Amino acid sequence: MVGAWAALAAAPAAAQGTVRRHLVYFRDKTGTPYSVAQPQAFLSARAVARRSRQGIAVLPRDLPVNPAYVNQIRGLAGSPRVLYTSRWFNAAVISCDSTTLTRITQLPTVRRASTLNRQLVAKPVPSAPVQVPDVVARGTQATRAQYGSAYRQNLQIGALAMHDAGFRGEGMHIAVFDAGFPGVNQISALQPLFLQQRLVSTRNFVDGGTSVYLRNPHGTNCLSTMAGNQTGFYIGTAPRASYSLCITEDTGSEHPVEEANWLAAAEFADSSGVDVISSSLGYTTFDPPSVSYTYADMNGRNAISTRAATMAARVGMMVVNAAGNEGDDPWHYISAPADADSIMSVGAVDSLGSHAFFSSYGPTADGRIKPTLAAMGFAAAVLSANGSAFRGSGTSYACPILAGMAAGFWQANPTLTAQQVIAALRATASQANNPDNVLGYGIPNFLTAYNVLHPNAPLATTARQLNSGEPLGIFPNPNKDGPLTLVLPVVLRGHALRLRVFDARGAVVVQQELPAGSSGEVPLRLGRLAKGVYTCEVSGNSTRRTVKFVQQ
Incomplete structure (x- = not known):
């Protein structure tokens, strides 16, 4: 459990020689090699697609901490360890003693630092759930x-x-x-x-x-x-x-x-x-x-x-x-x-x-x-x-x-x-x-x-109607370069089917006709897809099912 920002800043310094964890804030992101115009350098295709679907721009807050600033800390005497960095707070969690922390806070790229843990702790014994x-x-x-x-x-x-x-x-x-x-x-x-x-x-x-x-x-x-x-x-x-x-x-x-x-x-x-x-x-x-x-x-x-x-x-x-x-x-x-x-x-x-x-x-x-x-x-x-x-x-x-x-x-x-x-x-x-x-x-x-x-197309509320709602499946998901397999619900088996694949913008990138078959698993050949999130839609027998999948 953690205190407020102000409380962290006011906390007493750790004793010299004891290695603790500290949150170190940098002054800026000046000179960063990253750019909001190329988010794929630090965000996955799926992360970019999630923002795009919701109209959320990639902003400077999303840029990683300047690697040069991190390397400055790593190069100091005292062997400070950079455990991880924070893009959003432009900060890093550092493990070091108080003498080394003083050296870190004297760097011109560092704004301030706060101590995060006050004592070395033994591994916890699992507690029984209520x-x-x-x-x-x-x-x-x-x-x-x-x-x-x-x-x-x-x-x-x-x-x-x-x-x-x-x-x-x-x-x-x-x-x-x-x-x-x-x-x-x-x-x-x-x-x-x-x-x-x-x-x-x-x-x-x-x-x-x-x-x-x-x-x-x-x-x-x-x-x-x-x-x-x-x-x-x-x-x-x-x-x-x-x-x-x-x-x-x-x-x-x-x-x-x-x-x-x-x-x-x-x-x-x-x-x-x-x-x-x-x-x-x-x-x-x-x-x-x-x-x-x-x-x-x-x-x-x-x-x-x-x-x-x-x-x-x-x-x-x-x-x-x-x-x-x-x-x-x-x-x-x-x-x-x-x-x-x-x-x-x-x-x-x-x-x-x-x-x-x-x-x-x-x-x-x-x-x-x-x-x-x-x-x-x-x-x-x-x-x-x-x-x-x-x-x-x-x-x-x-x-x-x-x-x-x-x-x-x-x-x-x-x-x-x-x-x-x-x-x-x-x-x-x-x-x-x-x-x-x-x-x-x-x-x-x-x-x-x-x-x-959906007032014009409400879902069924009776058990008999609802039982027809077995979902569509697809695996492996996420997928890399291997083949995909479609898992059909019973209601779609044995019928000629139409398959469409939409990208994150809603554009159709694949459209196929699938012949009728009795198997519940249908191998798919979708061709080469760019990295991203896709929606696969299968329709037939007056039924339509969709499933999302990720191409890595």
């Missing part, structure tokens, strides 16, 4: 059997209807920021991530490197509520989305470095072309002598993670963050970065839609309504690191449950911007006409929001 007795879900036996214990949390926000309409997150890229992901590479309900090549990337911003199947299982629990995909046992809200996993949180201590990790992860997600960030993290207090927040700091402007979340929203990502679990504590209010503007801050309810006693309250210190929306976070079904299902409580679970649905809603409405997606869900939620600082605008519902946007 568990409550299993709750029997109501509903049709068939549907409940398919979704297992995750049925109720999917039903509450309309994710069942979303899935039946063919939107399970295909082509959407979700980044999860958390404290660890042990067991993810072994849990049977998460194996489709690997078999279908939808685990795009991993980063460990605490230890360095890419190993993430370790540390605290909180991230595993949260990921499962979206990515779980084992029919008859557990299905999450975005079971066919692609994912990036980032460890940013060190549960063994609370210091400013964790928010710097969040910032670095957000910039990594941005450059990778991520659509949605799901973060079940919050910052209010941290260990002495670091300076803790006060409620006055929850104004959307002070915290590093809050500023980072705001920047992530400005470059077109949808940021979904837990509101916090301080509702029954003296703190009472939301935590950072849930106070950020333009993001979706998620409170927790039970299966009946009532406020969970622990869910943090709004408003922000500057009077804005928070949380934004709410989802099931009391007795929510999650998966443990050993693959078993249990029921746990926390806005930590409400956040990814809703993030998965929001990703599917964006998939269903690809012409919307991230901010328009949030606005559409907010405007049709259960308390849209009377928002408060308990549940915000209330509990959203995919079907309600979709049908308001």
